Amino acid sequence: MKDxxxxxxxxxxxxxxxxxxxxxxxxxxxxxxxxxxxKKHCLHRDHIADVEKMIRMHQELNLNFEGIDTVFNLLKKIDHLKQELTRTKNRLKRFEDI
Structure with missing residues (x-):
């Protein structure tokens, strides 16, 4: 593990x-x-983009932690649905090509 x-x-x-x-x-x-x-609390650099989003939500939209959590859960669901839609379209294309 590198610092x-x-x-x-x-x-x-x-x-x-x-x-x-x-x-x-x-x-x-x-x-x-x-x-x-x-002896310092640290955050992995891969999570910086999410933290930046959380900061903007908190400052610009005045969201509390519950609101931020709700928005992130909804964004994860949207990403999951997009992936599922892409898989479904790819499967449908196989049948259309027959």
Missing amino acids: TYYIALPELCTHYQIEMSFFNGLKEYGLIETITVE
Whole structure:
């Protein structure tokens, strides 16, 4: 496990100009997972895009943690349905070609 894959939450607070309590709330609500590296709570860099979305939802749309969770669950369902639709279209194409 390389430390370069993780970003310390205090650095994210400084970069996004947001309080540490926001990240603590996301963690308590189960929206993010952190690990401790050298006594600092860190977030995997692959999750930064989701965190940026959560920050925008919170700041621009004034959503609380429950609202953010609801939106992310709906987005996951939409992605799942898109994948299912693509698979169904591909299967249908096979029958149309016969």
